[in-house]
Amino acid sequence: MLKMSHLAKVYRTEVVETYALRDLSLNVREGEFVAVTGPSGSGKTTFLNVTGLLETPSSGQYLLDGEDVSQLGDDARSRIRNEKIGFIFQAFNLIPDLNVFDNIDVPLRYRRMAGGERKKRIGEALERVGLSARMRHYPAELSGGQQQRVAIARALAGSPRLLLADEPTGNLDTQMARGVMELLEAIHRDGATIVMVTHDPELAVRAQRNVHIIDGQVVDLTEEPRFHGVHPATHAQSAA
Amino acid sequence: MFRYYVWLALRSLRRNPVLTGLMIVAIGLGIGASMTMLTLFRAMSGDPIPQKSAQLFVPQIDNWGPDQREKSGEPPQTMLTYTDVEALMRAHAAPRQTAMYATGFVITPSDPQQQPFQAEARATYSDFFEMFDVPFKYGSAWGAQGDDSRSDVVVIGKKLNDKLFGGASSIGKTVNLDNRDYRIVGVLDDWSPQPRIYDVMDESFGDAEEIFVPFTVAIDRHLDNWGNNNCASLSDPGWEGHLHSECIWLQFWAELPDAAQVQRYRGMLDSYASEQQHNGRFHWAPLTRLHNAREWMVLQHVVPDESRILLMVSFGFLFVCLVNAVGLMLAKFMGRSAETGVRRALGANRRAVFMQCMVETGVIGLAGGLLGLALTGLGLIGVRAVLDKDMSSLTHLDLVDVVLAVLLAVVAAVLAGIYPTWRATQVQPAWQLKAN
Numbered sequence: 001m002l003k004m005s006h007l008a009k010v011y012r013t014e015v016v017e018t019y020a021l022r023d024l025s026l027n028v029r030e031g032e033f034v035a036v037t038g039p040s041g042s043g044k045t046t047f048l049n050v051t052g053l054l055e056t057p058s059s060g061q062y063l064l065d066g067e068d069v070s071q072l073g074d075d076a077r078s079r080i081r082n083e084k085i086g087f088i089f090q091a092f093n094l095i096p097d098l099n100v101f102d103n104i105d106v107p108l109r110y111r112r113m114a115g116g117e118r119k120k121r122i123g124e125a126l127e128r129v130g131l132s133a134r135m136r137h138y139p140a141e142l143s144g145g146q147q148q149r150v151a152i153a154r155a156l157a158g159s160p161r162l163l164l165a166d167e168p169t170g171n172l173d174t175q176m177a178r179g180v181m182e183l184l185e186a187i188h189r190d191g192a193t194i195v196m197v198t199h200d201p202e203l204a205v206r207a208q209r210n211v212h213i214i215d216g217q218v219v220d221l222t223e224e225p226r227f228h229g230v231h232p233a234t235h236a237q238s239a240a
Numbered sequence: 241m242f243r244y245y246v247w248l249a250l251r252s253l254r255r256n257p258v259l260t261g262l263m264i265v266a267i268g269l270g271i272g273a274s275m276t277m278l279t280l281f282r283a284m285s286g287d288p289i290p291q292k293s294a295q296l297f298v299p300q301i302d303n304w305g306p307d308q309r310e311k312s313g314e315p316p317q318t319m320l321t322y323t324d325v326e327a328l329m330r331a332h333a334a335p336r337q338t339a340m341y342a343t344g345f346v347i348t349p350s351d352p353q354q355q356p357f358q359a360e361a362r363a364t365y366s367d368f369f370e371m372f373d374v375p376f377k378y379g380s381a382w383g384a385q386g387d388d389s390r391s392d393v394v395v396i397g398k399k400l401n402d403k404l405f406g407g408a409s410s411i412g413k414t415v416n417l418d419n420r421d422y423r424i425v426g427v428l429d430d431w432s433p434q435p436r437i438y439d440v441m442d443e444s445f446g447d448a449e450e451i452f453v454p455f456t457v458a459i460d461r462h463l464d465n466w467g468n469n470n471c472a473s474l475s476d477p478g479w480e481g482h483l484h485s486e487c488i489w490l491q492f493w494a495e496l497p498d499a500a501q502v503q504r505y506r507g508m509l510d511s512y513a514s515e516q517q518h519n520g521r522f523h524w525a526p527l528t529r530l531h532n533a534r535e536w537m538v539l540q541h542v543v544p545d546e547s548r549i550l551l552m553v554s555f556g557f558l559f560v561c562l563v564n565a566v567g568l569m570l571a572k573f574m575g576r577s578a579e580t581g582v583r584r585a586l587g588a589n590r591r592a593v594f595m596q597c598m599v600e601t602g603v604i605g606l607a608g609g610l611l612g613l614a615l616t617g618l619g620l621i622g623v624r625a626v627l628d629k630d631m632s633s634l635t636h637l638d639l640v641d642v643v644l645a646v647l648l649a650v651v652a653a654v655l656a657g658i659y660p661t662w663r664a665t666q667v668q669p670a671w672q673l674k675a676n
Contacts, residue, residue: 054585054670075589082587089673093582097255109244110587154586166673 001193002028002051002162007060009046009216020046021057021216028195030161033188035207036197043216044197045166051195052085052164053077065161082110086155088184090167092147094139094154100126101135104154111158125153129183145176152183163187165196169203181206241592245599252600253607256572263568264607267653270561271612275645276619277547277554279637285543288433289373293533296371296437297494297502299328299509302527303486303516304472315527318441318540319468319488322459324512329365333508334494334501336371339455340364341490342439342467345417347451349404359400360466361417361451362439363458369395369426371495372438377401379411379426382454386425390456394422397450401427420461422453437533439491440540441468465489506530562656569604569660573597580664581672590665597661598654605653609646613637616645 009021020043028034038044049055050062053069056077062070069080087093094103101122108118126132129149139147148168155163165184169177181203188194188208196207204210212219253260287293301324302315310316320328325339343363348356368374369381378401382393394415401410414421432448453463462479468489475485496502506528513526531539573580580593588596617637 049670052585054673075591078584078587078589078592081585087585091673093578093585093673095579095582097251106583107586109241110583110592112241 001030001032001065002026002195003061003063004051005061005063007050007057007062009043009050009055010058019216021050024060024213024216024218026211026218028193030193031188031191033185033194033208034196034211035204035209036195036211036213037199037201037204038213040199042213044199044213046216047213048164048166048195048197051162052087053081078110082107083158084161086158086160086163088148088151088155088163088165088168090170092139092144092151092171094147094150096139099136099138100131100142100150100153103139103150104157107154107158121157121159122153125157128156128187129153143176144172145179148172148176148180149183152180152187156187161193163192163194165194167198167200168196169198169200177203241595242599245596246603248596249600249603252572252576253603259568259572260604263565263572263604264611266561266564266568267605267608267649267656268611268615270558270652271609271645271649272615272619274551274554274558275612275616275641275648276623277551278644279616279620279641280623281543281547281551282641283434284547285537287534287537288435288437289533292371292373292495293437295495295497296533297334297496297505297530298533298536299492299494299505300529300531301509301513302524303488303522305522305524308472309527315529317470317488319470320490320492321486321488322483322490325490325492327512328492328494331508331512333505334496336367336495337493338365338368338371339490339492340368340438341455341458341465342449343453343458343463344466345451346419347400347404348416348419350414350416351404354404359451360449361453361463362449363453363455363463365455367495368438368452368493371493372433374431375429377427377429378409379424382425387454387456390454390460392420392422392457393425393454395426395428395452396424397428397448398430400450417451417453418461435537435542437537438493439467440537440542441491459483502530558652562652565604565608565653565656566659569601569657570663573660573664577664577667577672580667581669584667584669585673593665593667594661597664598657601653601657601661602650604657605650606646608653609649612649613642613645616641 004024004026007021007024008019011018011020024047036044036047046055050057053064053072056072057070060070061068064080065084067080069077072080095106098106104122104125105118108121113121122135123132126135129152131146131149131153134142134146134150139150142150148171168184169180172180184194184196185206194207196203198204289296299320300315300317301320302309302317303321303324304317308316320339329337329339341363342360344358344360346356346358362368365387366381366383369376377398379395381395382391386393394417396404396410396415401407404410404415405413410424410427413424415424416422436446436448469487470489471485471487473486475481475487494505496505509528509530510526513522513528516522517524517526537543583593620637
């Protein structure tokens with residue numbers, strides 16, 4: 001699903017070069033739920049940006065769904081982000097002027113999907129996160145947990161191949177965080193591939209596999225993945 | 241996607257009504273000021289017969305000598321003497337030609353209920369009507385025979401025909417002018433070229449005359465000149481003295497359809513001036529000029545220089561308004577970098593962001609254009625209040641002006657939006673999402 005080989009990301013100024021990622025190699029198989037952990041400033045966010053094609057790596061190779069996406073142009077990266085990747089952000093990043101329906105509609109619009117199909121997908125995504133009744137509400141009218149559920153629905157509506165979650169419970173209280181995590185686990189059980197960046201060990205332990213990043217390098221890879229164990233396809237691929 | 245962008249634009253404009261209002265007002269004010277001046281300028285500088293104006297020529301002959309010339313050395317004469325007009329008419333070097341001057345009559349209506357009244361008239365040759373594409377409602381011009389036979393015939397305007405004959409055909413009827421009956425041979429349809437191209441010396445803007453009589457008849461009847469009369473020296477008294485003086489008071493036009501005829505006519509003018517020198521009338525080297533109607537209107541400053549300056553100032557004001565709009569749009573687009581970052585993350589490429597912002601600037605421009613149109617209307621009301629009646633009748637908005645105002649506003653807004661839009665497309669989604 002996702003294969004990174006010797007990736008590096010360097011930020012250059014006139015006087016200094018900063019390596020945010022260096023020689024990072026990682027494989028994520030289809031259907032896996034991987035937690036990426038690491039201390040602050042370790043390169044987790046850069047890793048997520050590169051994985052989500054929001055930034056291009058300085059060197060190395062990145063294969064997504066078998067396609068080399070390391071050095072694609074803006075149009076191609078935008079298209080892949082739109083069609084293959086779903087984002088879940090810590091700050092939810094809903095557009096405040098748009099109601100729930102229209103927020104979820106955004107990525108589908110850029111896919112130039114027909115109106116009927118968009119409506120159907122939005123309805124299904126909202127049903128999946130349990131917010132069908134809030135379709136016409138604006139983000140400010142929802143709790144933090146509900147907003148994150150809308151963000152998850154937005155990510156799911158496009159049926160992405162990969163879900164990227166950046167501290168998805170970072171802005172939520174314990175109860176809401178638990179609900180969001182249970183939702184992510186359920187989505188994973190349905191076959192989704194999820195890569196979640198977190199610095200919370202309690203969340204990380206709920207993923208199948210933990211990847212630890214320090215100074216832009218993977219330093220600890222749990223060899224034996226833990227399975228949530230109900231999705232046969234996931235189990236088979238992970239075991240393989 | 242265009243409909244989606246329009247929908248987003250309308251939502252975005254509602255989100256911040258103060259900023260939106262400022263942008264629309266900035267564009268509207270600029271459009272209002274520039275369109276007011278442009279409408280006035282277009283009305284004043286319009287070519288009333290664009291299909292003919294390049295073929296209609298005004299000759300100039302220097303009959304006063306070097307002492308009277310302008311600093312540029314150009315001849316100051318904007319009209320001709322009777323002597324020169326007669327000579328040019330006799331030479332008949334153009335397919336059509338006419339001499340003319342402004343005059344007037346007291347009209348005594350046949351209906352005793354109507355009081356006699358005064359009306360402006362034009363003494364001209366029959367070619368005048370075809371040269372200036374004058375439309376006829378009834379009848380026609382008197383023709384060359386009317387010129388030569390010095391018949392008491394007349395062509396009247398539509399308004400006069402409406403007044404005297406209730407709008408019915410008056411061909412063959414007579415109209416009493418200065419106590420003499422003239423037979424009506426033609427009635428004009430609505431015709432009022434602006435500027436009044438055939439005589440920009442007397443009154444550039446205003447209605448055309450309602451009475452046209454043969455030039456030959458006017459001369460025979462000693463019909464007074466109601467227009468300009470410029471003399472460089474004293475003339476003998478009386479009508480004959482006036483006719484044989486060096487005073488210039490007659491307009492002259494020649495229709496020259498192609499370059500070869502123009503060239504030949506120039507040669508004829510030079511030959512004529514040389515002949516006058518040999519005859520002892522001119523004591524200087526011949527100086528003649530030949531300008532077509534468009535050149536003539538520019539040379540005679542039909543459009544006042546002040547109008548050009550005001551037009552430039554108004555477009556300068558539009559530029560200042562647009563600079564303000566650029567700043568406001570920059571603030572607006574940069575203020576929603578976070579949203580742009582989210583849209584980019586969700587699949588919008590730079591082109592999509594560019595289109596969204598451009599459509600929004602277009603919508604702002606459209607709103608600014610509509611406001612500008614309303615302000616233009618107010619501006620023209622103000623212009624009408626300060627201009628005289630003849631000029632103010634020109635200052636109206638037609639469909640072309642409306643389309644032009646809206647188009648100008650949209651184009652101006654889109655141009656003003658290019659830099660802010662470009663900045664918006666440069667938003668790095670990763671940085672914006674991190675900042676959130």
